[in-house]
Amino acid sequence: MADQPQNPQAQNPLWHPFADMGAVDGDRMVVTRGEGSYVWDDADRRYFDATASLWYANFGHGRPEITRAVTAQLEKLDSYNLFGYYANEPALELASRLSELAPTPGSKVFLGSGGGDVVDTAVKIARAYFANTGRPAKTHVIGRVQGYHGTHGFGTAVGGISVNAQGFGPLLEGFSHIAYDSAAALEAEIERLGADRVAAFFCEPVIGAGGVLLPPEGYIEEVAAICRRHDVLFVADCVIAAFGRLGTWFGIDRWAVQPDLITTAKGLTGGTVPLAALLVAPHVAEPFFTGEPGAPVLRHGPTYSGHPVACAAANATLDIYERDNLIPRGRELEKPLADALADAAVHPLVGEVRAGLGFLAAVELSAETLAADPGAPGRLQRLVRDEGVLVRPVAKGIVVSPPLIAAEPELDLLAAALPKALDRLKS
Incomplete structure (x- = not known):
């Protein structure tokens, strides 16, 4: 009888949207639960869900x-x-x-x-x-x-x-x-x-x-x-x-x-x-x-x-x-989000930060960074994740769209995570 794979995720038949399945298979991040602005993986590590999953968890997770x-x-x-x-x-x-x-x-x-x-x-x-x-x-x-x-x-x-x-x-x-x-x-x-x-x-x-x-x-x-x-x-x-x-x-x-x-x-x-x-x-x-x-x-x-x-x-x-009067928060939080990205905006690997209209933003890498490493947005996503924050690679960089319930502590996490991840990407 053939040995069973050590990793139960390896060779799983689940086909992910918009994914390089050769890279995903055996390297999945399995999200097991969510509460408020955070989700946890199967190792019970907590992450700030800075993309509201796929732009949609506007009031966070786990609403009774x-x-x-x-x-x-x-x-x-x-x-x-x-x-x-x-x-x-x-x-x-x-x-x-x-x-x-x-x-x-x-x-x-x-x-x-x-x-x-x-x-x-x-x-x-x-x-x-x-x-x-x-x-x-x-x-x-x-x-x-x-x-x-x-x-x-x-x-x-x-x-x-x-x-x-x-x-x-x-x-x-x-x-x-x-x-x-x-x-x-x-x-x-x-x-x-x-x-x-x-x-x-x-x-x-x-x-x-x-x-x-x-x-x-x-x-x-x-x-x-x-x-x-x-x-x-x-x-x-x-x-x-x-x-x-x-x-x-x-x-x-x-x-x-x-x-x-x-x-x-x-x-x-x-x-x-x-x-x-x-x-x-x-x-x-x-x-x-x-x-x-x-x-x-x-x-x-x-x-x-x-x-x-x-x-x-x-x-x-x-x-x-x-x-909960959540609808106006997209406008109320647009400047705090832009402020949270201020340090990332001046990082040498960053070409542009687009923010200030609603509770969403993009951090676009510089042309030089992308020319040297076309896969840099995906690598940056993983490095930010290592800092406990989930972002999404899109086009020439990463995007964020946090839950409308996010507040100063969550934006502080984002503000700290991005420069650290960019420094690691640079090295």
């Missing part, structure tokens, strides 16, 4: 309110679909609450299982809206270079991180990309294509996975106006930005604009149960809500749309945000 809400819902109704005329109470309550909070009054709410779901839904609804209002040629979708909109079919096509689209063969047609920081580039692309062909423009208020790229002053208002002028739907992808990350309910409502569609997920349940919501402005939803015989039907939707347990978790999450 969520456990109680999920348990109560499981005991009452564990699951049922929303197709056709079926509904459930938690989904109805959640849709009403989100619509009331939306920056565009009277918005309709379509529920999905994750950000990628509702990005694909947004593309389909944008195209279907024009098809059902006599403009079927308006199908083209414009995204931004370095934009990230999930990994489903439409999301991969509209996303602008080139490496995420490589190796999958031809992508869907009808998509193009512009510079992330130029409103003029958007208008030029619409005019190049012809406004009669363009359905939608996708815009993260702050680009997240592409490297925490902040919008130039006035950019959001200008692209919204350009879309309105050319009858192009403005889709605000707020999967990361919503629920306090930028200090407002949806992130995009930090600016005086009214998007036609808003994608949300992540912070909607604080990551406790997979759930997403697409908010659709009344004029876009109207063709599907007339009640007239033969009115169009949106023949689209995931099995778990409006899952009652997920919606119960979301309603409990909204209660936490409201009761």
Whole structure:
């Protein structure tokens, strides 16, 4: 009988997203529990979760309110679909609450299982809206270079991180990309294509996975106006930005604009149960809500749309945000976070720190550092982890997006860990 591997993680069949599995296998960090702003590994070592897992643990970990809400819902109704005329109470309550909070009054709410779901839904609804209002040629979708909109079919096509689209063969047609920081580039692309062909423009208020790229002053208002002028739907992808990350309910409502569609997920349940919501402005939803015989039907939707347990978790999450006044903290903490990164910003290995708009930031390594070691962001992540802080390698450096409950002690940990890790990276 062959000897069994000494490490039970080695040769485990679990396939991780966005991972070099040859490097991961046998070298996993197994997270076993979480409480507040911290998580523990299987060696019982504690870490400050400075990325709120994957941008989403906005109120931290281990909230008993969520456990109680999920348990109560499981005991009452564990699951049922929303197709056709079926509904459930938690989904109805959640849709009403989100619509009331939306920056565009009277918005309709379509529920999905994750950000990628509702990005694909947004593309389909944008195209279907024009098809059902006599403009079927308006199908083209414009995204931004370095934009990230999930990994489903439409999301991969509209996303602008080139490496995420490589190796999958031809992508869907009808998509193009512009510079992330130029409103003029958007208008030029619409005019190049012809406004009669363009359905939608996708815009993260702050680009997240592409490297925490902040919008130039006035950019959001200008692209919204350009879309309105050319009858192009403005889709605000707020999967990361919503629920306090930028200090407002949806992130995009930090600016005086009214998007036609808003994608949300992540912070909607604080990551406790997979759930997403697409908010659709009344004029876009109207063709599907007339009640007239033969009115169009949106023949689209995931099995778990409006899952009652997920919606119960979301309603409990909204209660936490409201009761603990967490939503404004994304704005209140943006300067303390920038201050915590001040020492890292002047480190010789660092090219730029991007912070100051919401509770998220990026530490980008210098061009010289990256040229000498293209794998430096991943190495830096591990070195910061050795200091008891979890960060995420993205683009040319690392990013942070701590839970909104983080306070001075946690920011002090981050402030101390990064320079130490950078010194070790230098050596």
